[in-house]
Amino acid sequence: MQWVTGGVLAVLPAGDPPRRTNVKHMLPGSIVRLGSLIAALVGLSVSASAQSGTYVGTRAGYNFQTDEVILGASFTVPISTQIEFYPSLELYLPDRGNKMGFNGDVKIFLPTRASYDLYGGGGLGIVNQNLGDVSNTDLGVNILFGINSRVGRLQPYGEAKLLIHDDTQLVLYAGVNFTLGSR
Numbered sequence: 001m002q003w004v005t006g007g008v009l010a011v012l013p014a015g016d017p018p019r020r021t022n023v024k025h026m027l028p029g030s031i032v033r034l035g036s037l038i039a040a041l042v043g044l045s046v047s048a049s050a051q052s053g054t055y056v057g058t059r060a061g062y063n064f065q066t067d068e069v070i071l072g073a074s075f076t077v078p079i080s081t082q083i084e085f086y087p088s089l090e091l092y093l094p095d096r097g098n099k100m101g102f103n104g105d106v107k108i109f110l111p112t113r114a115s116y117d118l119y120g121g122g123g124l125g126i127v128n129q130n131l132g133d134v135s136n137t138d139l140g141v142n143i144l145f146g147i148n149s150r151v152g153r154l155q156p157y158g159e160a161k162l163l164i165h166d167d168t169q170l171v172l173y174a175g176v177n178f179t180l181g182s183r
Contacts, residue, residue, distance in 0.1 A: 054078070055155070059175025061090075065167060069093045070101075076177065082109045086121070097131035105142055117148045125163060140165030146173075153179040 054077050061070040074088035084107045092099035105123035112118055122143045129136050146159035155177045163169040 054180040055177040056180060057157075057175050057177040059088075059157075059159075059173045061161075061171050061173035063092070063163075063169055063171045065169040066092075066094070068099070070171065070173075072173070072175075074175075074177075076107070079106070083107065084109075086123070092127075092129075094129070097129060099127065099129040101125060101127040103142055105144060107144075107146075115149065115151045117150055118146070119148065120145050125165065127163075127165065138165045148177070155179065 055075070057074040057076065059070075059072045059074065061072065062068070063070060070090050070092050072088050072090040074086060077085045079085055086103075086105045086107050088103045088105070090101040090103070092101065103123060103125045105121055105125075107119045107121040110118040110120065120143075122141060125140050125142045127138045127140075129138075141164045142161055143164065144159055144161040146157055148157040149155045157173075157175055157177060159173040159175075161171045161173065163171060
């Protein structure tokens with residue numbers, strides 16, 4: 001019987017229960033590199049944030065492959081006038097267990113002359129799911145496309161995200177960004 005625990009495939013004899021794997025010992029270098037990348041991007045964006053707006057946002061989404069509702073929060077910091085660093089934290093609502101995700105994405109805005117922005121982008125995503133004694137951490141790539149209003153301090157948006165992890169999944173989001181600075 002095969003079980004995936006902590007991102008590692010374990011082959012166990014039939015009838016043996018899955019063993020809990022401590023992911024902290026398996027991915028310390030990956031987590032440190034991801035944290036360093038995030039810190040560098042935030043540091044680079046400090047000078048850009050004085051020129052452009054910074055946003056916090058809330059959103060709700062739906063994962064069509066896993067049939068899960070997702071609640072999330074994001075923070076958007078400009079890197080340049082056309083590029084924004086876009087980390088987010090997500091709480092999935094599965095039928096059993098618990099599941100959380102963290103995304104370190106970048107938005108690239110397409111030129112428009114309207115009161116809305118079109119964007120594409122992507123980045124890295126980490127999803128951790130716990131079900132009893134079994135824990136699975138999945139690292140993958142995100143590709144996203146969205147439309148975002150830029151009128152007022154409350155700015156609604158819609159987004160489609162393709163999660164290319166162990167399984168490819170489509171998630172649709174609707175949310176609102178709150179302006180912390182001027183754009």
